[in-house]
Amino acid sequence: xxxxxxxxxxxxxxxxxxxxxxxxxxxxxxxxxxxxxxxxxxxxxxxxxxxxxxxxxxxxxxxxxxxxxxxxxxxxxxxxxxxxxxxxxxxxxxxxxxxxxxxxxxxxxxxxxxxxxxxxxxxxxxxxxxxxxxxxxxxxxxxxxxxxxxxxxxxxxxxxxxxxxxxxxxxxxxxxxxxxxxxxxxxxxxxxxxxxxxxxxxxxxxxxxxxxxxxxxxxxxxxxxxxxxxxxxxxxxxxxxxxxxxxxxxxxxxxxxxxxxxxxxxxxxxxxxxxxxxxxxxxxxxx
Amino acid sequence: xxxxxxxxxxxxxxxxxxxxxxxxxxxxxxxxxxxxxxxxxxxxxxxxxxxxxxxxxxxxxxxxxxxxxxxxxxxxxxxxxxxxxxxxxxxxxxxxxxxxxxxxxxxxxxxxxxxxxxxxxxxxxxxxxxxxxxxxxxxxxxxxxxxxxxxxxxxxxxxxxxxxxxxxxxxxxxxxxxxxxxxxxxxxxxxxxxxxxxxxxxxxxxxxxxxxxxxxxxxxxxxxxxxxxxxxxxxxxxxxxxxxxxxxxxxxxxxxxxxxxxxxxxxxxxxxxxxxxxxxxxxxxxxxxxxxxxxxxxxxxxxxxxxxx
Numbered sequence: 001x002x003x004x005x006x007x008x009x010x011x012x013x014x015x016x017x018x019x020x021x022x023x024x025x026x027x028x029x030x031x032x033x034x035x036x037x038x039x040x041x042x043x044x045x046x047x048x049x050x051x052x053x054x055x056x057x058x059x060x061x062x063x064x065x066x067x068x069x070x071x072x073x074x075x076x077x078x079x080x081x082x083x084x085x086x087x088x089x090x091x092x093x094x095x096x097x098x099x100x101x102x103x104x105x106x107x108x109x110x111x112x113x114x115x116x117x118x119x120x121x122x123x124x125x126x127x128x129x130x131x132x133x134x135x136x137x138x139x140x141x142x143x144x145x146x147x148x149x150x151x152x153x154x155x156x157x158x159x160x161x162x163x164x165x166x167x168x169x170x171x172x173x174x175x176x177x178x179x180x181x182x183x184x185x186x187x188x189x190x191x192x193x194x195x196x197x198x199x200x201x202x203x204x205x206x207x208x209x210x211x212x213x214x215x216x217x218x219x220x221x222x223x224x225x226x227x228x229x230x231x232x233x234x235x236x237x238x239x240x241x242x243x244x245x246x247x248x249x250x251x252x253x254x255x256x257x258x259x260x261x262x263x264x265x266x267x268x269x270x271x272x273x274x275x276x277x278x279x280x281x282x283x284x285x286x287x
Numbered sequence: 288x289x290x291x292x293x294x295x296x297x298x299x300x301x302x303x304x305x306x307x308x309x310x311x312x313x314x315x316x317x318x319x320x321x322x323x324x325x326x327x328x329x330x331x332x333x334x335x336x337x338x339x340x341x342x343x344x345x346x347x348x349x350x351x352x353x354x355x356x357x358x359x360x361x362x363x364x365x366x367x368x369x370x371x372x373x374x375x376x377x378x379x380x381x382x383x384x385x386x387x388x389x390x391x392x393x394x395x396x397x398x399x400x401x402x403x404x405x406x407x408x409x410x411x412x413x414x415x416x417x418x419x420x421x422x423x424x425x426x427x428x429x430x431x432x433x434x435x436x437x438x439x440x441x442x443x444x445x446x447x448x449x450x451x452x453x454x455x456x457x458x459x460x461x462x463x464x465x466x467x468x469x470x471x472x473x474x475x476x477x478x479x480x481x482x483x484x485x486x487x488x489x490x491x492x493x494x495x496x497x498x499x500x501x502x503x504x505x506x507x508x509x510x511x512x513x514x515x516x517x518x519x520x521x522x523x524x525x526x527x528x529x530x531x532x533x534x535x536x537x538x539x540x541x542x543x544x545x546x547x548x549x550x551x552x553x554x555x556x557x558x559x560x561x562x563x564x565x566x567x568x569x570x571x572x573x574x575x576x577x578x579x580x581x582x583x584x585x586x587x588x589x590x591x592x593x594x595x596x
Binding site: 125128129132133134136137140141142143144145146148217218221224225228229230231244247248251252255258259261262265266269270273277 | 301302305306309310313427428430431432433434435436439440442443447474531532535538539542550553554556557558560562565568569572573576577580
């Protein structure tokens, strides 16, 4: 089989896998809900019925209905509007964390696995150091020294999570590197950069994308959790973790303040996990 | 073996140095002036001269690398400095609260295994049946739930509605933090059950298991003696990661259930800018992580003779 034919076949197999992954009901349901939430986040200023930050003491702790479809919180702020704006913060911070970790982790893993030798040893040592730091401890250290804020939380989470992707990318790169066609590419005079980007990265991308999608859910949970204990986004920002944290003082008398944001978090995380699982089932090569 | 352990112990040093250096570097960049904080403790309203005096006495006027080395020298001698807020040694502050965290972690671990191991085995043995599907659905829910929210809901249910546990303290009247431990485990149930199912499932499909079955060995014995033994390693690795998280990341659960553990102390240290306590917490936990990882590797070679250290 000539090289050209082989390449065509590999491409079509990749397409088949993507098609299979996107057709599964899991992926579809997950995608619909995820995209819905992304739209809500983007259109927040247009669709939220009230100002999420407007404090109005006379309207405080009102039951759902009328001007406030989901009622108001302890400061008279509209809960629905806060949830809608909250999706902005939760989703954008998660995507930023994911983007940064991929941008740092994947290139380092690629180089480490492809170059090998001493560079690999040194990079792996560095990766080990970062893997040894529990994310909570780093978030604590950064919040304690630089102050607690959404931006610093993103910094702390990125600092820890990239190592995982670097390790995965390196392992996948080593797998691809060991295959015969790599030698053929080199013998054929293909440059290293071209091999890395066009052949290695393209081959390992599906596995990385599947893992990354699976991770969005847990990043959303982590951001809400850190904000909940005060290490992340700060009040009065309408963030879901903050809303839950605010609800604690009223949870004996007004449990709805804590139930509603919780349900929203669960739905979003479930949706992203569904997409992740669907992609994983479809894209994972049955090696 | 001894040589390997020694080598690994030596390799720990650069990791810990890197973590502490990073932490120190961040502290030096942060706003607040530790000399002023200390001077305020001594003089009440210190004059600029008094602040400078304290700064000089504490070595805070020295360049950053020297400060780091000084701190390191004290730490090697077991001195983490005094807590800014209580005035007691930082290490003592931390270790005084450690038993509460340990109790929570151990309870969570026992509960996790009591639930996940049987369900994982059941799911692997009955692969594809209705029972398996129900368990798989439970796993999916478990990894998608915000643990702290479930904690709040349970506190509402058991504390406010049923009055089985105290709303402050989260401890059932038997003294065991069962609800807190369950909250802690929520995300881990799914992970561990799936892991056991995948590994045990693949072992049970092997030819030698069929041979054992043909020989008439009881299913219980096959699963426990041959199946579990061979799917033990991945489960162990993952469990160790969970234990580390339980020791380091207990702050959320401790804060919901008002448990006075080290996580809560660390959170308070962040709020009050109590740097010595925070530094002690970070160093001790990083050391715990590194040591535990070493123990896992040693355990591997004990359990699986094929692994040579």
